[in-house]
Amino acid sequence: MHCLSKPRSLVRAAAALALLLAPPVAVAQDGKSIFMVLWRGETAVEQGFRGYFSEKGLPVTYEVVSVDRDTARLPEIVARIKAAQPDLVYTWGTPVTLGIAGADPDLAQGEAYPPQVTDLPIVFSMVSQPVLSGVVDDTRLSHRNVTGVSHVVPMETQVQAMQAYMPVDRIATIYTDAEPNSAQAVAELKAVGERYGLRIDTYTVPLDADGQPDPASIPELVAEAAAAGPQFLYLGPDSFLGEYAAEVADAANAAGLATFASTERSLTSSDALYGLVAPYYDVGRFAAQKAEAVLFDGVDPGAIPVETLPSFSYRVRLDVAQRLGILPAMSLMDYAEIMEGTP
Missing domain, CATH: 3.40.50.2300 (Response regulator)
Known part of the structure; x- marks a missing residue:
């Protein structure tokens, strides 16, 4: 019987060594859901946004709606967002962003545009004047559940x-x-x-x-x-x-x-x-970088600055x-x- 134990011990040791030397197995990331609210249908911004996640192999699903330039549809869409409870909300343009994220409650515009979605992270794109519109103050940090990207050169x-x-x-x-x-x-x-x-x-x-x-x-x-x-x-x-x-x-x-x-x-x-x-495709990719930080790195959106493209x-x-x-x-x-x- 002892003649069999040594080979078996060697096999077990070799197997243990192989496990130690094997490259680590990638841990699958949990899929994330994004609710996208558009102003006038799909644009190159959304192509860049989704393309970024696709290129990085990040597991993301999308639900997409467009208000088709009609802000009267926003209350219905806000209700859908609250029912769906996505991991993140993406908004396109100033009217949509003000209708969902609202203005900073500490600013004067907050009375005219009260925040509607406050318990889910929001990343906006295509807000031309995020400070003047009251989405953020001049620090460009919302200190709430909102961040995003502007597409207009100063x-x-x-x-x-x-x-x-x-x-x-x-x-x-x-x-x-x-x-x-x-x-x-x-x-x-x-x-x-x-x-x-x-x-x-x-x-x-x-x-x-x-x-x-x-x-x-x-x-x-x-x-x-x-x-x-x-x-x-x-x-x-x-x-x-x-x-x-x-x-x-x-x-x-x-x-x-x-x-x-x-x-x-x-x-x-x-x-x-x-x-x-600012190229629209690049605007979308920049917004996706901020969304990635929120979804996969756990960064507070209120601590991510609102920015324009660097060039x-x-x-x-x-x-x-x-x-x-x-x-x-x-x-x-x-x-x-x-x-x-x-x-």
């Missing part, structure tokens, strides 16, 4: 970009005052203009019989703006302008007025002359510049992305 940087193209002393902008993000951007543009000694002319899009911004008003508004003699027409972070950017830019180009786009959507969907923009794309439509006879300063050619025609 206004002062945008104005500096316009001045880098050519001398500027007057800027016009068309906007819809029904969108809080648009009105806030105009207010900030005026403030920067005052500091820089620039005149800012503003033109509000009138509403149609259904109470919606009227696209039929675009030619007249652009003509009025061009007649006042600005160097540029500023296309702000406005959903209406994003949808009708092509019509606005065409009317401006016909009047010999250069356009500056503040968002990738307005720039790539139109013949706008140029812009300083932006300066894009110039050379064909439009040639048509308008407004070529960029040579110094821009070192870092601007020169484009020919819309994608």
Whole structure:
């Protein structure tokens, strides 16, 4: 019997040694659920957001709804979120974020936009003015269940970009005052203009019989703006302008007025002359990084700063510049992305 015990002992020892030397087995992470609330359906932002989790192999499931530009649907969606109890809520844009995350209760806007979902982490994207809208204070930390990403370059940087193209002393902008993000951007543009000694002319899009911004008003508004003699027409972070950017830019180009786009959507969907923009896909990936920290690293969203992308794309439509006879300063050619025609 002793002749058998030694081999068996060796086998057991070898097996134990093999277990010790074997690479550690990856522990499967629990799947996480994300409830995505969109403003106007799927965009490149969501592609970047989901692509990030997919590339990293993180187990995430999604439930996606869109308000289709109708904030009256938000109470119903808030009820669905509370019933579903997802691990995280993703919101797109200022109206959706204010309708779900609300404004900071310690700020004045908190009375107008009380938080609706307070017990689940929220990560937003595409909020153009997170401080001015009251989602966070000027520390850019919410100290509550909210964090996120802005897609708009700081206004002062945008104005500096316009001045880098050519001398500027007057800027016009068309906007819809029904969108809080648009009105806030105009207010900030005026403030920067005052500091820089620039005149800012503003033109509000009138509403149609259904109470919606009227696209039929675009030619007249652009003509009025061009007649006042600005160097540029500023296309702000406005959903209406994003949808009708092509019509606005065409009317401006016909009047010999250069356009500056503040968002990738307005720039790539139109013949706008140029812009300083955050690529939407990258915005989505950046938001996903913050969501990953919350979901898989256990970080408190209130301790994650609200940020813009660390870098932006300066894009110039050379064909439009040639048509308008407004070529960029040579110094821009070192870092601007020169484009020919819309994608």
